[in-house]
Structures are given as structure tokens and as C-alpha cells.
Amino acid sequence: MGVGIDVENLNAWYGSTHTLQDISLNIPANHATALIGPSGCGKSTFVRCLNRMHETNPIARATGIVKMGDVDIYQDANPVEIRRRVGMVFQRPNPFPTMSIYDNVASGLKLNGFRNRAILDETVERSLRAAALWDEVKDDLKKKSGASLSGGQQQRMCIARALAVDPEVLLMDEPASALDPVSTSKIEDLIFELKRQYTIVIVTHNMQQAARVAENTGFFLNGKMVEFDSTHKIFTNPKDKRTEDYITGRFG
Amino acid sequence: MSSPIISVAQNPRQTDPSGAPQGSPVQQDVGPEAPKSAVRQFLMSRSSGKAADTTFSAIMLMCALSIFAIVLFILFILIARSKLSLSQFGFKFFTRSAWDPVSGDFGAFSFIYGTLATSLLALLVAVPLALGVAVFLTELCPQKLRAPISFVTELLAAIPSIVYGLWALFVLVPIMRDQLGPVLTKYFGWTHLFNGYNFGLNLLSASIILAVMILPIISSIARDIMLAVPISQREGVLALGATRWEMIRMGVLRNARIGIVGAIILGLGRALGETMAVTMVIGNHPEIPKSLFSPGYTLASVIANEFSEATGDVYLSALIEIGLALFLVTIVVNVIARALVWAVTRGAPARAH
Amino acid sequence: MPTNPFHTPPPPQDFAATDPPVQQRSRRVRLNRMRRHLWNHVVTGLAVLSTVIVIAPLVAILAYLIYKGASSLNLAFFTHIPAPVGELGGGMANAIVGSGMILAVASVLGIPVGIGAGVYLAEFGRGGWLAAAIRFTADVLNGVPSIVMGIAIYSLIVMRQKHFSALAGGVALAIMMVPTITRTTEEMLATVPHAIREAAYGLGVPRWRTVLSVTLKTASPGIITGCMLAFARVAGETAPLLFTAFGNQFWSLRLNQPIAALPLQIYVYAISPYDEWHRLAWGGSLVLIVLIMVSVTLVRIYANRGVLKGAS
Ligand SMILES: Nc1ncnc2c1ncn2[C@@H]1O[C@H](COP(=O)(O)OP(=O)(O)O)[C@@H](O)[C@H]1O
Ligand SMILES: [Mg+2]
Numbered sequence: 001m002g003v004g005i006d007v008e009n010l011n012a013w014y015g016s017t018h019t020l021q022d023i024s025l026n027i028p029a030n031h032a033t034a035l036i037g038p039s040g041c042g043k044s045t046f047v048r049c050l051n052r053m054h055e056t057n058p059i060a061r062a063t064g065i066v067k068m069g070d071v072d073i074y075q076d077a078n079p080v081e082i083r084r085r086v087g088m089v090f091q092r093p094n095p096f097p098t099m100s101i102y103d104n105v106a107s108g109l110k111l112n113g114f115r116n117r118a119i120l121d122e123t124v125e126r127s128l129r130a131a132a133l134w135d136e137v138k139d140d141l142k143k144k145s146g147a148s149l150s151g152g153q154q155q156r157m158c159i160a161r162a163l164a165v166d167p168e169v170l171l172m173d174e175p176a177s178a179l180d181p182v183s184t185s186k187i188e189d190l191i192f193e194l195k196r197q198y199t200i201v202i203v204t205h206n207m208q209q210a211a212r213v214a215e216n217t218g219f220f221l222n223g224k225m226v227e228f229d230s231t232h233k234i235f236t237n238p239k240d241k242r243t244e245d246y247i248t249g250r251f252g
Numbered sequence: 253m254s255s256p257i258i259s260v261a262q263n264p265r266q267t268d269p270s271g272a273p274q275g276s277p278v279q280q281d282v283g284p285e286a287p288k289s290a291v292r293q294f295l296m297s298r299s300s301g302k303a304a305d306t307t308f309s310a311i312m313l314m315c316a317l318s319i320f321a322i323v324l325f326i327l328f329i330l331i332a333r334s335k336l337s338l339s340q341f342g343f344k345f346f347t348r349s350a351w352d353p354v355s356g357d358f359g360a361f362s363f364i365y366g367t368l369a370t371s372l373l374a375l376l377v378a379v380p381l382a383l384g385v386a387v388f389l390t391e392l393c394p395q396k397l398r399a400p401i402s403f404v405t406e407l408l409a410a411i412p413s414i415v416y417g418l419w420a421l422f423v424l425v426p427i428m429r430d431q432l433g434p435v436l437t438k439y440f441g442w443t444h445l446f447n448g449y450n451f452g453l454n455l456l457s458a459s460i461i462l463a464v465m466i467l468p469i470i471s472s473i474a475r476d477i478m479l480a481v482p483i484s485q486r487e488g489v490l491a492l493g494a495t496r497w498e499m500i501r502m503g504v505l506r507n508a509r510i511g512i513v514g515a516i517i518l519g520l521g522r523a524l525g526e527t528m529a530v531t532m533v534i535g536n537h538p539e540i541p542k543s544l545f546s547p548g549y550t551l552a553s554v555i556a557n558e559f560s561e562a563t564g565d566v567y568l569s570a571l572i573e574i575g576l577a578l579f580l581v582t583i584v585v586n587v588i589a590r591a592l593v594w595a596v597t598r599g600a601p602a603r604a605h
Numbered sequence: 606m607p608t609n610p611f612h613t614p615p616p617p618q619d620f621a622a623t624d625p626p627v628q629q630r631s632r633r634v635r636l637n638r639m640r641r642h643l644w645n646h647v648v649t650g651l652a653v654l655s656t657v658i659v660i661a662p663l664v665a666i667l668a669y670l671i672y673k674g675a676s677s678l679n680l681a682f683f684t685h686i687p688a689p690v691g692e693l694g695g696g697m698a699n700a701i702v703g704s705g706m707i708l709a710v711a712s713v714l715g716i717p718v719g720i721g722a723g724v725y726l727a728e729f730g731r732g733g734w735l736a737a738a739i740r741f742t743a744d745v746l747n748g749v750p751s752i753v754m755g756i757a758i759y760s761l762i763v764m765r766q767k768h769f770s771a772l773a774g775g776v777a778l779a780i781m782m783v784p785t786i787t788r789t790t791e792e793m794l795a796t797v798p799h800a801i802r803e804a805a806y807g808l809g810v811p812r813w814r815t816v817l818s819v820t821l822k823t824a825s826p827g828i829i830t831g832c833m834l835a836f837a838r839v840a841g842e843t844a845p846l847l848f849t850a851f852g853n854q855f856w857s858l859r860l861n862q863p864i865a866a867l868p869l870q871i872y873v874y875a876i877s878p879y880d881e882w883h884r885l886a887w888g889g890s891l892v893l894i895v896l897i898m899v900s901v902t903l904v905r906i907y908a909n910r911g912v913l914k915g916a917s
Contacts, residue, residue, distance in 0.1 A: 056806055058732075078300040084809030085295075094800035098822050108808035109291060111818055112298055119290055158804070165808060166292045301811030308813035309729050315721025316730065316739045319787065322780055323746055326757040333760045384655025392652055401656065403905060408663050410901045412841020414868045415890045418875050419666045422673075422883070464662045471659065495645040518748070525750020527844040532876065552752045552844070559756060559848055575756045579749060586748035590741065 002199030003069035003168045004029040005050060010064035012045050012054055018223065019045050023064070025218060025228045032191055032200040034210035034231065037220030038246070043203040044091075046220065047171045050201065051086040052079040068169065084112070087162030087198075089172040093154035095146035095161075101137050104146035104157055108165040123164050131160035132190055152183025159190065163198075170194060172202040176209065188213055207247055211235050219243045326579060334573035336566055345573060351538040351554075353563070358570035360577065362540045366548035369455055369541065370530060371523040374462035379516055381463075382470035389471075390478040391500050402472070409468035417529035420461040425452035425533055428460075433545065447543040453535035456544040461529045470519040477511035477596055478504050514592030521585040525578060527552040551578045667894075674891025677884040682892075687854050687870070693881055697889050699856050703771065703865040707850055708840060710775025710860065715782035716832050720821075722783065723790025723828075728816055740791070743784040754780055755845035763849060771857075771864035774850030778842060782835040789831025793824040830904045837900045841893055843868035867893050 005027040012020035020042045027033045035043045048054040049062050052073060066073045073082045095104050103110065105124045114120065124141070128134040133156040137144070146157055155175060162170060172191070176184040191200060191213045204210050210217050211231055218228040219240070227234065227243045238244045288296070331338075337345065341358060348359025385405070389398060429452030436446045481504050489503035505512070535547020536557055551574050562568040681696045688695025722739065730736030754777050762773040797820050805815040821828070846852075851863040852873060867889055874886035 051807065053803065053807060056803070078302060080300040080302070080809050080811050082809075083807055084298070088807035090800065090803065090807070092800060094798070094804040096801060096804065096819060096823070098825075107805070108810070109294075111805065111808065111810040111814055112295060114291070114294055116290075123291055161804075161808070164291070165295060166289045295809070301813065304814075305812045308816070309725075312721050312725040312729055315718045316725035316736075316787075318718055319722055319739055319743050319746060319783065322783070323742055323749075325761075326749070326753065329757050329760045330753075333764075381655040381659055384652045385659050388652040388656045392649055393656075401660070404660055404663055406905070407898060407901060408659075410837060410897050411663075411666065412843070412868060412893060412897065414841060414843045414871050414875075415666070415670070415894055418871060418886055418890050419669060421875055423665075423669060467659050495641050497645040497648040498641065500648075521748045525748075525752065527750065527752040528872065532872075552750055555752050555756060556844060556847055559759075560851070572756055572760065575753050579753045582748055582750055582753075583745055586745045587741075589748075590744050 001168070001197065002029040004199065005169065005201075006065070006067040007050075008065040008067075010046070010049055010062065010066060012042070012049055012062040013060065014045075014057070015059045020049070020062075021223045023225050025225060027199060027201060028216065029199045030195060030197070031216065032195040032202060032214040034214035034217040035201065035203045035220060036205065036207060036210050036217060036246070039205065041220040042223045043220050044173050047088075047173050047201055047203055050169070050171055051083050051088055053083070053088065055079065084108075084165060085167055086169045086171060087165060087167035089155070089159050089162050089170070089175045091174040092178050093151060093158050095149070095154050095157060097145065097147040099146055100142045101144055101146050101149070101157060102141040105160045105164050107161060112165075123166075124160075127160040127164040128157075130163050130190075130194065131156045132186055133157060133160055150183075152179050152186065155179060155183065155187065156190070159187070163194075167198065169199045169201065172200065174203050174205065177205065184209075207235070219246060221246070327576075330572055330576040330579060334569050334576050336569035337573040338569075340566060341570070345570070346577065349538075349540055353558075353567050356564065356566050358566065360551070360570075360574055362538050363549050363551045363554050363574060364577075365540050366455070366534065367524055367550040367552070369548065370458045370462055370534065370550060371520055373455070373459035373544075374466060374523050375516065375520060377460065377463035378467045378470060378519065382467050382515075382519070383474060383512070385467075385471040386474035386478055387500055387504075389475050391496070391504065402475075405468040405472055408464075409472070413465070413526065413528040416461055416465055417532035420457060420529055420533045424457055424461060428452040428454070428457045437545075445544050448545050450545040451535065451547070453533055453547055454545045455534065455541050455548045458530045458534035458548070458550075459544075461533060462523050462526055465526060465529060466519040466523050469522055470515050473515035473518060473593065474508075474512050477508045477515060477593065480511070480596065481507045508596065510592055511596030514589045514596065517585055517589035517592065521582050521589060524585065525552055525582050527556050531556045670887065670891050670894060673884075673887035677888035678891065682885070682888050686856055687885070688881075690879065695881075695885070697865075697867065697870055697885060697892075699853065700865040700867045700870040700889065701892070703850070703853065703857070704840070704867040706771055706858070706860070706864060707774045707778060707846070707866055708836065710772060711778035711782055711839060712832075712836060713779075714776065715779035715835070716786060718779075719783040719786025719832075719835070720790050720828065722787040723794065724816060724821070726787065726791040727794035728820065740788070743787050746780075747784040747788075750844070751777075751781060751842050752844040752847075755848050758845070759848040766861070768861075769849060769851035769863040770861045771850055772860045774846045774864065774866065775860075777845035777849050778839040781839050781842065781845065782832075785835040785838065786828075786831055789834070790824075790828050793827030793831065794820060796827070797823045826907065830907055833900050833904050837897045837904075841868055841897055843872050847872075 007027070008024050010020055010023040011018065023046060035046065037043055045054060050066060050068075050073075054060050054062050062074070064074070068082070068085065071077055096107060099107060102124055105127055106120050109120060109123065125134060125138075128137065133153060136153060137149070137157075146154065149157060155178075159175070176187045179187065188209060191202060194200060195213075202210075202214060214231050216228065217231040217234040219226045219234065219238075219242075221242055227238060227240045229239070234243060235247060238247065244250075337358065341348075345358065346360055346364060349361040349365075350357045350359045351362065352358070385401075389401060393401065429450055433446075433450040433452065437450070440446055485507050486499055486503040489499045494502065530550055531553035534550060534553060536549055536553060537547035538549050538554070539546075541548040555571055555575055555578075559568075559571050562571055681694055682698075683696060683701065684698050685694065685696035686699045687697070722743070726736050726740055730739070758773050758777040758780075762776060763769055766773075801823060802815055802820060805819045806812075810819070846866050846869050850866050850869065852869040853863045853865040857864050871886045871889040871893070874882040874889070877883070
């Protein structure tokens with residue numbers, strides 16, 4: 001089951017550029033939360049702060065409090081432990097090119113030292129089913145390389161890979177932006193299913209997508225969070241003029 | 253606002269809009285902790301690997317630092333073992349040409365002379381040819397021939413010194429002695445470069461085999477540098493109505509000249525330290541050669557020849573001091589060459605754009 | 606390119622802009638153009654000629670080597686140790702095995718250190734001054750003459766132990782392998798897309814495990830190629846073995862004893878006065894060169910197939 005995330009006064013920098021400024025919000029457990037905003041406003045940076053991926057960049061820095069359940073991820077835990085609790089799906093599918101489909105999906109477990117074959121087999125199948133890819137690949141799980149799949153399949157495999165570690169939170173950074181409409185729709189259906197079990201944070205620049213899948217939506221602009229509310233309110237009756245401008249397309 | 257900007261409720265897939273938190277986002281109450289899956293339990297129990305990470309990066313750093321250590325260690329040990337000779341002969345060691353193991357009097361000048369003479373002569377032969385090859389490969393060669401010719405140059409670079417030496421000893425030396433030598437004496441005797449009796453084992457043979465050995469190095473680096481010259485530079489000159497040669501001279505060679513100098517110096521560094529092939533054909537005679545037909549000796553070949561038979565501490569120490577000199581000279585030469593080549597190829601990925 | 610201070614744009618050239626007015630110049634221009642085009646052909650011819658001259662020695666050496674070497678190779682060459690002076694026959698079995706042992710020692714020592722240093726440069730030190738300094742030192746070490754490596758190892762190991770040994774030869778060759786392997790490893794790791802590392806980090810895989818099981822594995826075809834090239838390069842080295850492995854006319858399989866090596870044996874035989882030994886030297890050279898050429902060619906084929914670039 002998912003956990004909620006409380007973010008308080010999160011600030012992030014790349015070198016001396018202050019990329020995120022005083023972000024505070026509550027992300028409820030077992031719901032999908034969408035983040036929208038123009039390109040470069042800091043959405044990716046924000047989700048990368050939620051699993052401490054931000055700091056893998058040597059010039060990057062972050063301050064503030066991010067609580068995942070009861071754990072303050074910047075104080076009480078080590079980044080590796082946090083990332084094991086949080087699944088991440090990236091904008092472009094990034095399968096491990098040397099691994100088979102099976103090994104790709106099992107990688108989060110295998111690379112962390114998990115050896116029980118029976119549970120591995122079962123987890124791979126369950127994750128691939130959850131990612132709606134099982135039927136397409138079940139016959140050549142160990143024969144085909146993960147990189148040999150189509151783009152949409154690769155992205156669903158990456159989702160399965162993230163699900164295989166049984167995370168509590170799933171971060172998706174524009175998971176469908178590099179995909180065709182059919183794959184996009186499959187992934188949206190998937191998010192719909194997944195949010196019963198996981199807390200989902202999805203970055204998207206596609207407002208229809210946010211409206212379709214998320215209960216809550218946050219609007220980012222220039223490193224600040226302008227507005228955070230239920231998706232319904234954001235799209236029907238935003239409080240802030242800038243939000244309205246953005247979702248009505250009156251924005252630069 | 254009266255009408256929804258983007259309809260949320262109409263989306264058939266949206267379950268129950270009222271199920272979503274309305275107004276301000278709310279934190280959902282999490283029920284009693286569900287039992288954790290086997291996978292989750294395993295991952296939670298797993299250590300973060302922090303200690304392993306620290307150890308791992310320390311080991312990698314040590315591997316990297318060992319490269320420093322190797323260079324420093326070579327320097328240190330060569331200085332330590334050549335102390336005797338350093339203190340006994342001082343700097344004069346490099347300006348005197350006495351080499352008398354019997355009386356223990358040592359000076360390296362004739363070896364320095366032989367090394368410089370063979371290396372420079374080799375460059376004189378190799379540079380024009382290498383540049384010709386590089387120009388041919390980058391500018392004139394049909395696309396189909398490019399890969400095979402590059403491959404052949406690669407193979408030339410892969411042939412070991414000892415094999416070049418063997419070939420030089422049994423093929424080049426007899427030709428030098430019986431065919432080429434007399435011709436050179438006959439037509440170029442007036443230059444006094446080809447005086448004296450010609451055994452075939454001489455400065456000229458050594459220089460020729462050296463030239464063959466450094467050719468692939470110079471030509472492949474020069475080729476890379478010429479390829480790094482942006483296409484726009486070539487087109488700019490061609491647009492002025494230049495012939496192909498003018499384009500190569502002004503668009504390519506002019507822009508690549510510093511890198512080409514670097515490539516040549518790199519070849520020089522290789523020639524200065526080349527040992528086996530030279531030792532086999534230079535004649536190994538510790539005297540300043542008077543002509544190209546005289547036998548000579550180089551820094552590297554005197555070490556190769558005499559090191560294992562060196563009796564007496566001063567003798568050994570003098571040979572190690574020669575090694576030290578060779579080490580320092582090649583380092584200086586390589587630093588200069590690398591700096592030049594880097595300056596030109598770094599940040600100019602002309603092929604990529 | 607603004608990034609490159611040496612790529613200054615060419616100044617305007619005399620051949621177009623500075624010619625005199627049309628009427629007076631037609632004759633001169635025609636002559637001038639003829640001269641320029643003639644010159645163009647001459648230089649093109651010279652470039653082609655030099656390419657031929659450069660390739661000629663390879664053909665000459667290989668042809669002669671095959672001619673001389675093939676006639677001296679027989680079963681005894683691979684199964685017998687050298688015969689005493691004056692006797693016919695004998696082979697280089699001990700030298701082939703000795704070379705194998707020295708190279709095994711060199712690989713065991715040199716490959717891990719070289720790869721480790723390359724991993725540091727690509728994964729840990731990237732962009733830092735220390736990495737830049739190490740990279741530069743590796744390039745410089747690559748240019749240190751092999752004979753110098755020989756006397757340095759002599760001074761370190763042989764002088765201490767008071768005898769020549771296979772181990773000392775292996776150490777000398779290992780040091781020569783390191784810079785090549787380091788630089789190739791670094792270059793190959795740099796081609797691994799960053800997104801793949803992120804995928805592993807995102808799964809909570811520790812950094813060391815990411816480097817070993819993801820990054821290095823993805824780059825492994827290229828790294829293996831680099832190791833083979835380094836191996837081929839030192840396989841023919843003679844100078845560093847002269848005072849370390851030293852050579853041996855008899856069988857020896859002990860690491861702390863002088864040992865025979867193919868290049869050393871070729872050298873000793875080549876400068877000897879005996880025809881029978883010259884014959885063996887040619888045979889040995891052929892064996893050596895076939896070994897080296899096969900590995901270089903394999904590497905080349907491998908590289909051309911695009912395996913080198915890694916999947917992306
Ligand atoms: N690796 C990086 N180094 C430096 N600046 C970065 C880096 N990544 C992103 N930025 C900067 O941070 C800002 C926010 O970027 P990002 O979070 O990727 O925005 P978004 O995902 O909303 O498009 C941008 O202005 C971008 O230029
Ligand atoms: Mg983004």
C-alpha cells in the first residue's frame with residue numbers, strides 16, 4: 001500500500017540556480033497526483049527530490065523536509081533505502097540494454113541481491129501483468145533483450161521494473177511524452193489501475209492527461225508552486241490567474 | 253467561471269469525482285499496516301551498501317592513483333640507482349663522449365648524438381610520407397578504400413619492434429650494404445654524408461627502420477586531427493574558387509598545423525625511446541658517427557646491449573642514468589605533444605556536427 | 606568554432622580577390638590557373654605515392670615473414686625446446702609457454718588496475734582536476750620507452766631478489782598495459798547513456814553495484830576490445846623483458862625463475878651467427894605476428910559490427 005508524502009519548504013538548486021523555491025504540499029496516499037506546468041518550471045526537479053535522485057547530480061543541492069509516511073527522507077534515511085521504497089519511471093524508456101526482459105523487470109531485486117527464483121518468477125509475472133505487458137512478452141521473457149521492444153512496450157517494461165520492487169510510491173516523469181497515442185492510452189489505463197495500490201505522482205505537460213488520471217493537480221511556474229488543489233477545481237475553477245491562463249492556453 | 257475549462261467529470265474513466273478529495277487536498281487515513289510482501293521485507297532488511305560504496309570508490313581511486321605512483325616510482329628508483337654516476341660525473345656526463353667500462357669513465361654524449369641523429373633523420377623521412385597518407389585518407393581517398401588503408405596502418409603499428417628489427421637485419425641491411433650504399437656513395441658522395449666503409453649496420457639503416465615504425469603513429473594522429481577540422485573551413489576556401497590542393501593547404505593544413513606538430517612530436521617521442529629494431533641494425537659503436545654509413549649507438553640501445561653485462565656499480569649506475577635521461581626526455585616530449593594534440597582536438601568534435 | 610583557438614578563419618586569399626582588371630589579366634590568369642591545376646595534380650599524386658610507400662613495407666615484411674617463417678615451422682617448433690648450438694632441429698616450446706605465463710601475470714595484474722582507474726576517471730572523478738591529471742599522466746606513461754620500464758623493474762624486483770624472474774617480466778608488461786586499458790575503459794564508459802545509470806539508482810541499487818553490474822557490463826564489449834589491444838601490444842615487447850624475465854634455454858614453469866619468452870628468444874637467435882637459429886627466429890616471428898594480427902583483426906571486426914558502441 002502507498003504512503004502519503006508531506007513536503008515542506010522544499011528548495012532545490014543546480015549550482016547557483018535556485019530551481020525550486022519553497023514548495024510545500026501534501027500528496028495523499030493511494031491517489032494519483034498530477035504536476036503540470038510549462039517546460040523548465042521544475043517539475044522533474046521536484047519529483048527527483050522525492051526520491052533523492054536530485055542529489056545524484058554533483059552540482060545539485062536540496063533543502064527542506066520531505067516526509068514519506070513517518071520518515072523524513074532527508075534526515076532519517078539513506079538515499080538508497082528511500083529509492084527502494086519509491087519506484088521511478090522516466091520520461092524516456094531506459095531499459096538495461098544488456099539484460100533480457102525478465103532480467104530487466106527483476107533487476108531491482110536481483111541487483112539488490114535477491115536470489116529466490118520462485119518469488120522472482122512470480123514477481124516478474126505479476127509486475128508484467130500489472131503493467132499490461134505480460135501477454136505480449138510472456139513467450140520470450142528470457143530470449144529477447146529489453147532494448148528490442150517497441151518504445152511503448154519498453155516504457156511499460158520500465159513501469160513493471162518499478163513495480164517489481166513493490167514500492168509504496170510511484171513517481172512518473174512524463175511517462176507517455178515519448179510515446180504514440182495508443183501506448184499513451186495504455187499507460188493511462190495502467191495508472192488508473194495502479195493508484196488503487198500505490199501513491200502516484202505523475203508529471204505531465206498534457207492537461208487532458210492530468211484531468212483523466214489524477215485526483216489532485218499542482219501547477220508549477222518558474223520554480224514555484226502556484227496552486228495545488230483537486231484536479232476538478234484546478235480545471236474548472238482555479239484560484240490563481242496564472243493557473244487559469246495556463247490551462248486555457250493563454251500562456252506563453 | 254461558469255463552464256469547466258477542461259471537463260473532468262465527463263471523462264468516462266474518471267471513477268467518482270466526489271471520491272477525490274475536494275477543496276483542499278487531504279491526507280488519507282492509512283488503515284492498520286497491511287502485512288509487507290516478501291519482496292518488500294527483503295528490500296527493507298537489505299543494507300544501504302554505504303560501506304561497500306565507500307570501499308569500492310576507494311579501491312577505484314587507488315587504481316587511478318597507482319598511475320601516479322608508477323610514474324613517481326620509476327622516477328624515484330632511477331634517481332636512486334643512478335646516484336653513483338650522478339655524483340661522480342655530474343652534468344658533464346651528458347657532454348662527454350668517453351665510454352670506457354674498463355677504466356670506469358663514462359659519458360653519454362655519443363649516445364645522445366646517435367639518438368638525436370637517428371630520430372631526426374627518421375622524422376625527416378617519415379613526416380612527409382605520414383602527412384601524405386593523412387591527406388590522402390582524409391581528403392582524396394575514395395570512401396571504399398578508407399577503412400582498409402586505415403586498417404593496414406593499424407596493422408603496421410601493431411607489428412612488434414623485434415619483428416621490424418629482424419626484417420631490417422636480414423633484408424634492409426644487406427640491401428643497404430650491397431645495393432643502396434654504393435649508389436648513394438656514387439651519386440651523393442660529394443655531400444660527405446656517405447663517407448667511410450659501409451657495413452650496412454649504420455645510422456642510415458637505423459633511421460630508415462625507425463621511420464617505418466613511427467609512420468603509422470604520425471599518420472593516424474594527423475588524420476584524426478585533420479578530420480577534426482570543421483567542414484565549414486574547407487567549404488569556405490572552396491567557395492573562393494580554390495583547387496583541391498589549395499583547399500587542403502589553406503582550409504585543412506593551416507587549421508590543423510598545431511595538432512600536426514603535436515603528432516610529429518609524439519612520433520619523435522616514440523623514436524627516441526625505440527629500442528630493439530635500432531639496436532639490431534645501428535652497429536652499436538660508442539663513437540660519434542662521422543657519416544650516415546658509420547655505426548652508432550643510441551641511449552636505448554646502449555642500455556639494451558650492456559645492461560645485463562655491466563660489471564661494477566659505476567657502470568650500472570651510468571646505464572641507469574642514461575635510462576633516467578631517456579625517461580625525462582620522453583616525458584617532456586610527450587607532455588608537449590599531448591598538450592598540442594589536446595588543444596586542437598578537444599572541444600572540436602567537427603565530425604559530430 | 607569559437608571553442609577552438611586554432612581554427613582561425615582563413616584570411617582572404619590572393620587567388621580570387623586580388624587579380625588585376627579583366628582585360629590585362631586573361632593571359633596571366635590562364636597561365637596561373639594552369640600552374641595551379643598542375644600543382645594540384647602533382648600534390649594529389651604525391652599523396653597517393655606516399656600511401657603506396659607506407660603500405661609497401663607492410664606487404665614486404667609480411668611476405669618475407671611468411672616466406673621465411675612458414676618454411677621453418679614444423680611440429681618440433683611447437684613441441685621441442687632449443688637444440689644446443691650446432692645441432693639441427695629444436696623448437697621454441699619453452700618460449701611460447703614462457704610468453705604465455707608472463708602475459709598471464711601481466712594480465713592478472715594490469716587489467717584490473719587499468720579498468721579500475723578507468724572506472725575512477727569515468728564514474729567518480731569526472732570533470733575534476735584529479736581525473737584530468739591522472740588522464741594526462743596515463744597518456745604520458747603510455748609514451749615512456751619500454752626499455753626504461755625494464756630497468757625500473759630490474760631495480761625494484763630483480764635487484765632485491767638477486768635473480769631474474771618471470772614475475773618481474775610480468776610486472777613490467779602489466780605496467781605497460783595499464784594506461785591503454787585505463788583510457789579505453791574511460792572512453793567506453795563515457796558512451797554508456799546516463800539514463801541507464803539513473804534507472805539503476807532509481808531502483809535503489811547502490812553505486813558500486815550499478816557500476817559493476819550495469820555500467821561496466823553495458824560497456825564490456827568495448828572494454829574487452831581495449832584489453833585485447835593492450836595485450837597484443839605487450840605480447841611482442843622485448844626490451845622490458847631483457848633484464849626481467851631474461852630468457853631461458855630450458856623448460857621453466859616457475860614464476861620466480863628466469864623464463865624464456867618468444868620475443869626474447871627471437872632476439873637472441875636473430876643476433877646469433879648460426880643459420881639454424883636464424884631460421885627459428887623467423888619461425889618465432891611468424892608465430893608472434895599471427896597471434897597479434899589475429900587479435901587486432903578480431904578487434905577490428907568486433908568494432909565494425911558496432912558492438913563497441915554498446916547498445917543505447
Ligand atoms: N542537470 C541540470 N543542470 C543544470 N540545470 C538544470 C539541470 N536539469 C534541469 N535544470 C534546470 O532546472 C530548471 C528546471 O528543470 P526541470 O526540473 O527539468 O523542468 P521541467 O521538468 O519542469 O521541464 C530548468 O530551468 C533547467 O534548465
Ligand atoms: Mg522534465
